[in-house]
Amino acid sequence: MLSARRLAQGDPGLLAAIERSQRLLHRRALVAGAASALPVPGLDWAVDAALLSRLIPAINHHFGLTPQQIDRLDPRERDKLQKAIAQVGALLVGKFITQDLLLRSARLIGVRLTTVQVARFVPLVGQAASAAIGYGAIRFLGQQHIQDCVRVVRQAGLALPPPTD
Numbered sequence: 501m502l503s504a505r506r507l508a509q510g511d512p513g514l515l516a517a518i519e520r521s522q523r524l525l526h527r528r529a530l531v532a533g534a535a536s537a538l539p540v541p542g543l544d545w546a547v548d549a550a551l552l553s554r555l556i557p558a559i560n561h562h563f564g565l566t567p568q569q570i571d572r573l574d575p576r577e578r579d580k581l582q583k584a585i586a587q588v589g590a591l592l593v594g595k596f597i598t599q600d601l602l603l604r605s606a607r608l609i610g611v612r613l614t615t616v617q618v619a620r621f622v623p624l625v626g627q628a629a630s631a632a633i634g635y636g637a638i639r640f641l642g643q644q645h646i647q648d649c650v651r652v653v654r655q656a657g658l659a660l661p662p663p664t665d
Contacts, residue, residue, distance in 0.1 A: 504643065507650045513660040514650055517562040520663065521649075524562075525642035528555045529635045536634025537627040544634055551638060556645060563649040564661040565593050577658065584655035590648035 504522075508514035528551045535547035560566045570578060585593050653660065 502647075504646045504650050507647060507654065509654070511654075514653060516663060517660055518646060518650065521559045521562045521642075521646050524558055525555065525639060525646070529638040529642065532638040533631040533635030537631035539627070544630075548634075548638060552641065555638075555642060559642065559645055559649060560593060561661075562663075563653050564658060565649055565652065569661060573658075577656070581652070581656045581658060584652045587655060588648055588651045590645075590652055593645075593648055593652050 504518045505515065508518060532544070532548055532551055536544040538544075557566060561569070564570075565581075570581060573581065
């Protein structure tokens with residue numbers, strides 16, 4: 501699979517949005533990893549859900565793909581965007597993030613559930629493995645979402661919003 505940077509094909513606006521999104525993703529994935537290392541049942545899933553419910557809209561915002569940003573597009577651009585979203589098959593692009601959407605996304609990393617639950621109770625090595633898996637799972641979902649955003653923006657031919665951070 502192509503990386504988001506390669507999908508951007510040198511577009512400076514897309515590359516900047518990717519960079520901002522990846523910085524944000526890295527910080528959030530570190531928090532998820534730390535929560536996964538703690539031997540408190542269910543804490544990692546609560547943290548993951550909270551992180552994803554804020555992370556996905558923030559990434560969408562960098563690419564001009566929040567529901568509010570989409571509503572401001574003229575009708576022709578909005579139609580092109582909706583077709584691009586459907587063609588790419590992006591689950592979380594341009595949508596309000598609901599618990600159902602988060603659960604469907606989390607199924608992509610379902611193996612993590614049992615591995616982390618068992619591993620975190622093994623002193624040190626298990627907790628380190630749990631932290632790495634927690635970090636990797638959120639990072640994987642975030643990278644997939646960034647790639648979806650790049651594909652949608654390129655397919656629809658949209659201009660990106662100016663950076664806000």
